[in-house]
Amino acid sequence: MATAILADDEPHMRASLRDQLGEFWPELEIVGEAADGPAALSLIERCRPALAFLDIRMPGLTGLKVAQAMTAQTRVVFVTAYEAHAVSAFEVNAIDFVLKPVDPARLARVVTKLRNATLPMTADPAALHAAFAALGLAGPIADTSASNALASAARLSWLQVGVGHEVRMVHINDVIFFESDTKYTRVVAADCDGLIRLSLRQLLDQIDAMTFLQTHRSTVVNRRFIKAVHRQNDLMEIVLRGHPARLKVSLPNHHFFRAM
Known part of the structure; x- marks a missing residue:
């Protein structure tokens, strides 16, 4: 059974996404929800879900930082309130996304794509960087090794x-x-x-x-x-x-x- 976590600081957005996923993908098990970036990263590392639906703008860590820092083989679907023309960057780089408010037609297409996927995929760092650069959100590309990825989320000693x-x-x-x-x-x-x-x-x-x-x-x-x-x-x-x-x-x- 496929598993997923939902991360968004707006409870009603998580509820809407949860309800629609339940309709389009009844077999998908939601194993946890998070209201901020650090909680989302912790949940991914602990539960190792197949999928993570991540809000782009979250307290603590952005969806980008969570995706860069995680070591689990979890495929990321970004949830964004950006206008449709801006998120074309995600399509070019083959990164899945869902618009806010959750558009049923778009979510249905993403679900179909995910259900047909044969491999769990993490977003390529270069593709992530290019996509977020188009939205003005990109920072330095994170090292993909486990130690350096987790270190990017911990700076204070x-x-x-x-x-x-x-x-x-x-x-x-x-x-x-x-x-x-x-x-x-x-x-x-x-x-x-x-x-x-x-x-x-x-x-x-x-x-x-x-x-x-x-x-x-x-x-x-x-x-x-x-x-x-x-x-x-x-x-x-x-x-x-x-x-x-x-x-x-x-x-x-x-x-x-x-x-x-």
């Missing part, structure tokens, strides 16, 4: 954290969780609780999506410090190692912990 009148040096691996605090971000480690002058969205562009998981619009947690997850009805909370705080998991992110 040390944080300079303001704690009262001090500035503490905290290694990224020691951070238990980040919490949004208006234009600043709270950094919590075993021996540090302070602020950095980065928004949570800016931070997500510079940390490893395989290590840090956004579980709420205001919270990003280090997977190493997740001890357990408690669920009662629609309430889900993370129990941490070495810290008494309990972190709420928003309903769209409950799927991350179904197997725990």
Whole structure:
């Protein structure tokens, strides 16, 4: 059975795509959904789906960065709100795409193409670069090796954290969780609780999506410090190692912990 993940920061767009895929491809199993780029990358690496429907513009990482960073043999279908003349670049480079709002006729053609494909394909980096250059979104072409691809999603090693009148040096691996605090971000480690002058969205562009998981619009947690997850009805909370705080998991992110 073919599997897929959906990634879009607009819940109604994911719902629309999910419903139409269910109509055109009933056998396709949607194994997860993500509301931002880091969550999408994490989901792809964990579930290794045959397909990933990725929004181009997502918080944390763009669809392009997710496609460049992933190591799974997953075929990417970009979901875009760009005008039809702009996405001609994707057709030229044989990259699948679906327009927003989801056009049933276009989706039906993409589904037919995907169902007839004999090999799982990742987008060629040069083709990705050319297509996104036509939309003004291209950056440097990522190295396709697993180590360098994942490294492109993780740039920060040390944080300079303001704690009262001090500035503490905290290694990224020691951070238990980040919490949004208006234009600043709270950094919590075993021996540090302070602020950095980065928004949570800016931070997500510079940390490893395989290590840090956004579980709420205001919270990003280090997977190493997740001890357990408690669920009662629609309430889900993370129990941490070495810290008494309990972190709420928003309903769209409950799927991350179904197997725990």
